[in-house]
Amino acid sequence: MMHESIILLTPHRKEVLSASQRMAPVDYKTQKGKALPVRFLLECAQKLVMKPLTSATAAVLYHRFFRATSDPEYDPYMIACTCLYLAAKAKDDKVRKRDIINVAHCTMNPGAQPLDLCDEYWAMWDSIVQGELFVGRMLKFDMTVVHPHKFLVHYMKSLQDLFGGDSWYDMPVARAAAAFLHDFHHSDKVLDYNPAHIAVCSLALAFQVYGVQVPLTEEAEGKDHWFNVFCPDLTRDALWDIVEDIMDVYDYDTPNPLA
Numbered sequence: 001m002m003h004e005s006i007i008l009l010t011p012h013r014k015e016v017l018s019a020s021q022r023m024a025p026v027d028y029k030t031q032k033g034k035a036l037p038v039r040f041l042l043e044c045a046q047k048l049v050m051k052p053l054t055s056a057t058a059a060v061l062y063h064r065f066f067r068a069t070s071d072p073e074y075d076p077y078m079i080a081c082t083c084l085y086l087a088a089k090a091k092d093d094k095v096r097k098r099d100i101i102n103v104a105h106c107t108m109n110p111g112a113q114p115l116d117l118c119d120e121y122w123a124m125w126d127s128i129v130q131g132e133l134f135v136g137r138m139l140k141f142d143m144t145v146v147h148p149h150k151f152l153v154h155y156m157k158s159l160q161d162l163f164g165g166d167s168w169y170d171m172p173v174a175r176a177a178a179a180f181l182h183d184f185h186h187s188d189k190v191l192d193y194n195p196a197h198i199a200v201c202s203l204a205l206a207f208q209v210y211g212v213q214v215p216l217t218e219e220a221e222g223k224d225h226w227f228n229v230f231c232p233d234l235t236r237d238a239l240w241d242i243v244e245d246i247m248d249v250y251d252y253d254t255p256n257p258l259a
Contacts, residue, residue: 028077028108037076038062038186040107044084047103048095052182053147058087059185060145061135067188068138077108081124082131090143097128148181151199155230159203159214176206180246189245197234200227201242208243 045055088095102114
């Protein structure tokens with residue numbers, strides 16, 4: 001069943017913005033919630049103007065780390081900063097360590113000025129340096145990530161040809177699917193599914209939200225659906241399981257991103 005927050009959004013907006021673009025400000029020092037450090041990570045990535053694959057890689061590394069350990073002593077915010085730095089190196093994104101430190105500091109302390117070369121600055125620097133090796137060991141130095149993004153681009157190109165260029169660009173589906181894909185990285189369930197399936201499900205949710213029907217689906221034979229052209233092994237039940245997990249992100253213990 002579609003969440004009310006998403007249904008209410010669609011008649012009044014021509015596009016769905018990602019959660020990081022629509023979330024209300026958060027006081028990371030006082031508010032509690034398992035999802036907050038990931039939101040912090042993605043918010044910092046946006047402020048650092050990281051490439052989408054870099055921020056997604058950072059989120060995946062973060063989720064992998066906390067899947068590998070349940071030790072509550074690890075500071076999730078410093079792990080988030082470390083994952084941002086590791087992802088920037090892995091994706092050759094020109095983001096400096098001092099930029100991560102200052103953006104993280106200002107995100108944690110709204111209105112604050114960038115840090116001088118003080119004890120706090122060097123403490124964060126040392127934490128990221130040590131965290132880089134520690135996170136690497138925990139992940140067995142495997143920083144490879146197969147992202148859903150490349151599948152999404154391929155599927156959207158194919159669907160664009162099917163809809164026709166003018167019709168495709170008149171719809172907000174591409175923007176919405178990209179936003180849903182981005183937001184799913186708030187959840188560690190992004191690790192549980194085939195990346196190609198996540199891409200298709202992001203598109204399916206966008207179509208559902210905007211009431212768009214894929215052309216020629218009524219003429220399809222048998223029980224095949226449009227998404228089986230891209231993912232023959234994806235069942236309708238499995239698709240809706242993933243779609244529900246994507247929608248669950250908007251019910252996390254953080255201010256409603258669509259409010």
